[in-house]
Amino acid sequence: MKLKGWKEVTPGAVVTKAGSAEEFKTGSWRSFRPVWLEENCIQCMFCWIFCPDMAIEAKNGKRGVFKYDYCKGCGICALECPGKKGKKAIVMEEEGK
Amino acid sequence: MGKVVAVTGNEAVAEALRQVNPDVCAAYPITPQTDMMQRFGSFVNNGKVKTEIILTESEHSSMSACVGASAAGGRVITATSSQGLALMFEILFIASGTRLPIIMPVVNRALSAPLNIHGDHSDAMGARDAGWIQLWSENTQEAYDNTIQAFRIAEHPDIRLPAMVCLDGFIISHSIERIEYLDDNEVSNFVGEYKPVNPMLDIEHPVSYGPLILPDYYMEFRKAHDAVMSKVSKVVLDVAKDFEKISGRKYGLFETYRLEDADIGIVILNSAAGTTKDVIDEFREKGIKAGLLKPRLYRPFPYKEIGEALKHLKAVCVLDRADAFGASHGPLYIDIASSLYPYEKRPILINKIYGLGGRDYMPGHAELVLNELVEIAKTGKINVVKEYIGVRE
Incomplete structure (x- = not known):
């Protein structure tokens, strides 16, 4: 995305459009990546509820893939995931490994 | 035509504020300003203005309330001196960076320590680089005239910046001088109806104020602020010309x-x-x-x-x-x-x-x-x- 010049920014940094957080991609902040293991997922949607951003896609009441553009790697989803029979459906993996 | 009166600096500025009739005033008392906001408070209580007055617990809060009220879409005032201005320091930058045209008479007083309540310029000088417009006034007439002009300058669509009107504590604020008041309708016609920009109370067009701006954009906002500053002189002169038409008094930079x-x-x-x-x-x-x-x-x-x-x-x-x-x-x-x-x-x-x-x-x-x-x-x-x-x- 082309960054705006100083003549184009809104006076006083007022945000005049709703839902513009979608344009603010923070995935590059991440050092750990959550990985979804579908076989251990019971579709409880805890990860979707607890995610502080919008990094988990939800369609028709079901959890979909991670939207890594918005995932800062905080690990809350992996912590909250109850998994199935003691096996987590979300695990954190170090980026770059 | 207006009338000739014998008034103190505080009295004259309070009168100018009454004539402008702002939407919101959030203030906290501090010598030598106290008497100005006390007089304005009387106008509110006696129904002479429609202003909503907010009595805060500190100047940090009064400037914060001004920021909120201005972002909501109101024409907003406060006033302070010395330690009060120092306590507002953090929020001064929020007001200017958010481009909110708040008007603030500053009755200049020394800063502590040692504790001193009398006139000197340490307070406003400490805030000179806060991104506000500053108009300074020699006497009561100038303090009254500058206060009225400050609204037009600060609220100009090319500017939209807060403005301080400085007058010397006690020497001007508490001394009686002969000055000329304008008529109420001349002042209200001069300042005109306030037109807010991106007001938060416009629920048909929701907006967010105060977002986090990271290194990829911060400099662009600062450069934009600097560019606005460079337009102020022209507006000050244009407003002075219009003011001369109603008052007969000339002002320059x-x-x-x-x-x-x-x-x-x-x-x-x-x-x-x-x-x-x-x-x-x-x-x-x-x-x-x-x-x-x-x-x-x-x-x-x-x-x-x-x-x-x-x-x-x-x-x-x-x-x-x-x-x-x-x-x-x-x-x-x-x-x-x-x-x-x-x-x-x-x-x-x-x-x-x-x-x-x-x-x-x-x-x-x-x-x-x-x-x-x-x-x-x-x-x-x-x-x-x-x-x-x-x-x-």
């Missing part, structure tokens, strides 16, 4: 007094300029070509225009009613020196610190300074560049 053909000159802010003008008249009668320059628009500082107005002089003394501890000189001197630096031929410049904490500035002080300037203009030699005057050894 600064006032010059017998400066055009002068050899020596004094640069001084606010009430002490009046005393200095009298002494300049005495020197003129003796055949000495002395003059004066009194800045009115101090922020943004009109460097070019002031440099042009002073460059032909032989020697100039800048008198500061505040010190900038650890800096080379007083704050006004630094700005004047910057204004003159681009000129190869420029006056010799000296700096006196005077009148701190309400210490009287007497005609004798101006005489001493002018005599020193006469000597400097003759010999080209300076004894000391920066010096406190009227201080005991």
Whole structure:
């Protein structure tokens, strides 16, 4: 995305459009990546509820893939995931490994 | 036509605020401003204005409430002095960076410690780089006139910045002078109806204020703020022209007094300029070509225009009613020196610190300074560049 010049920014940094957080991609902040293991997922949607951003896609009441553009790697989803029979459906993996 | 009255500076500014009839006022008492907001509070309680008044628990809160009310879409005022302005410091930058045209009379008073309630410029000088417009006023008439003009300047669609109107504590705020008030309808027609930009209360067009701006955009917002500052001078002059039509009183970016053909000159802010003008008249009668320059628009500082107005002089003394501890000189001197630096031929410049904490500035002080300037203009030699005057050894 082309960054705006100083003549184009809104006076006083007022945000005049709703839902513009979608344009603010923070995935590059991440050092750990959550990985979804579908076989251990019971579709409880805890990860979707607890995610502080919008990094988990939800369609028709079901959890979909991670939207890594918005995932800062905080690990809350992996912590909250109850998994199935003691096996987590979300695990954190170090980026770059 | 308006009417002639005998009023104090605080009374006159409170009257100007009544005539403007703002939407919101959030204030906290502090000497010597207290009496101004107390008078305005009476207007609210007596139904003379439709203003919503918010009595806060501190100046930090009053400026915060002003930011909220202005972002909501209101025409907003407050007033303060000294420690109160210092306590607002953090929020001053929020108000200016968010481009909220809040109007704030500042009744200039010394800063603690040591504790002192009297007139000096340390408070407003401390906030001079907060991104606000600053208009300074010599007397009660100017404080009244500047307050009314400040609304038009700050709210101008090209500007949208908060503005301080500075007047000297006690010397002006509590002394009675003869001034002329405008009629209520002249003032309300002059300032016009307030037109908010992106008001939060416009629920059809939801907006967010105060987002996090990271290194990829912060500089663009600062550059935009700087660019707005460079447009203020023109608006100040345009508003002054319109103001002259209703009042007959002329205003510029600064006032010059017998400066055009002068050899020596004094640069001084606010009430002490009046005393200095009298002494300049005495020197003129003796055949000495002395003059004066009194800045009115101090922020943004009109460097070019002031440099042009002073460059032909032989020697100039800048008198500061505040010190900038650890800096080379007083704050006004630094700005004047910057204004003159681009000129190869420029006056010799000296700096006196005077009148701190309400210490009287007497005609004798101006005489001493002018005599020193006469000597400097003759010999080209300076004894000391920066010096406190009227201080005991």
